[in-house]
Amino acid sequence: MKGFLQKLGIPTPVLMAPMAGEAASAALVAAVSEAGGLGQLGAAYLSPARLRAVVADIRARTQRPFGINLFCPLRWQADAGRIEAYRQRLAPHAQALGVPVPELPAACEEDFEAQLAVVRELAPAVVSFAFGDPGPALVQALRDEGRIVLGTATQTSEALQLQASGVHAIVAQGSEAGGHRGGFLGRPEGALIGTMALVPQLVDALYVPVIAAGGIADARGMAAARALGATAAAVGTAFLLAEECPLSPAYRDALLQAGDADSTLTRAFSGREARGLANAFTRDLADAPLPDFPIPNALSRPLRQAAATQGQADRLSLWAGQALPLARPKPAAQLVRELAAGWG
Numbered sequence: 001m002k003g004f005l006q007k008l009g010i011p012t013p014v015l016m017a018p019m020a021g022e023a024a025s026a027a028l029v030a031a032v033s034e035a036g037g038l039g040q041l042g043a044a045y046l047s048p049a050r051l052r053a054v055v056a057d058i059r060a061r062t063q064r065p066f067g068i069n070l071f072c073p074l075r076w077q078a079d080a081g082r083i084e085a086y087r088q089r090l091a092p093h094a095q096a097l098g099v100p101v102p103e104l105p106a107a108c109e110e111d112f113e114a115q116l117a118v119v120r121e122l123a124p125a126v127v128s129f130a131f132g133d134p135g136p137a138l139v140q141a142l143r144d145e146g147r148i149v150l151g152t153a154t155q156t157s158e159a160l161q162l163q164a165s166g167v168h169a170i171v172a173q174g175s176e177a178g179g180h181r182g183g184f185l186g187r188p189e190g191a192l193i194g195t196m197a198l199v200p201q202l203v204d205a206l207y208v209p210v211i212a213a214g215g216i217a218d219a220r221g222m223a224a225a226r227a228l229g230a231t232a233a234a235v236g237t238a239f240l241l242a243e244e245c246p247l248s249p250a251y252r253d254a255l256l257q258a259g260d261a262d263s264t265l266t267r268a269f270s271g272r273e274a275r276g277l278a279n280a281f282t283r284d285l286a287d288a289p290l291p292d293f294p295i296p297n298a299l300s301r302p303l304r305q306a307a308a309t310q311g312q313a314d315r316l317s318l319w320a321g322q323a324l325p326l327a328r329p330k331p332a333a334q335l336v337r338e339l340a341a342g343w344g
């Protein structure tokens, strides 16, 4: 569906999947867009001021279209007992890192409305959402402002709801995908449908384009996505090893050493299912009582930061998808070219 790529303003059907955290880098987003893909900034953890600064940096590097991604706000409760129990489970890890057991910060997440206001002001070509349905009013407002709006679905019911809200296209996130599960209906982790099964079901169920995500890391994955009926593909994990991606050395080394059996789904770091490499932290907290997302994310953040500084991969959230062993260090532009060639 060439028309959709034209709407996105990109010559190739390669989207860099939004990745909040260390990979939310202006250099990486700009490199992908410059190479003819759609760079996307995972902005969920960025304050409005930081978001402005990173987008200014992207725009200093490229004139081409790019996207910004936010998490739809989730309802959550602060259960004091669970918070204390989780802090106790963090204690030995804090001790090993030589940092205090983290206290609950005043704010556990960025203010979505404040982030959204900045996104609207910055007016990127694409605005995408995970963890929910932005709803018809917001989608229409963004459309009226000229944005292309993408929603994330992990099952058909979510995709139909997002389509009814008016999004331009749906990212079909299969269970192979790295990072947090982006869905919002049913069980918190979603139904864990693989990309191979999910994409054609969404293609059959929807009239809007489907963007395949999850497990696509090379030209063969792109060919498969096209064969399944996708209009484009979104690639995350493979871009983690791009030369422009500023990962901490411990994270990068862990990714380079991992095999296909090292991948796991864990709630241990954030309270919400996410795919990454298993390590001592995910194993130790596998049965921990967890407060609602984003409380564990806020509580574990100082530990993760200390672990990155100290090179302790066993206490880092090593988000990555199942196709990680297919990824190789290379310039982002080269990866975009190789992926685009696979589409044919």
Ligand SMILES: Cc1cc2nc3c(=O)[nH]c(=O)nc-3n(C[C@H](O)[C@H](O)[C@H](O)COP(=O)(O)O)c2cc1C
Residues within 6 Å of the ligand: 017, 018, 019, 020, 021, 023, 042, 043, 044, 069, 129, 130, 152, 173, 176, 177, 178, 179, 180, 182, 213, 214, 215, 216, 217, 234, 235, 236, 237, 238, 319, 320, 321, 322, 323
């Ligand atoms: C490090 C990392 C961070 C991620 N952060 C986000 C995010 O902020 N928003 C989002 O919609 N998806 C996020 N994801 C999921 C990706 O957008 C995408 O669905 C996934 O990377 C595709 O599968 P792949 O990793 O196998 O390429 C993240 C994935 C990774 C690996």
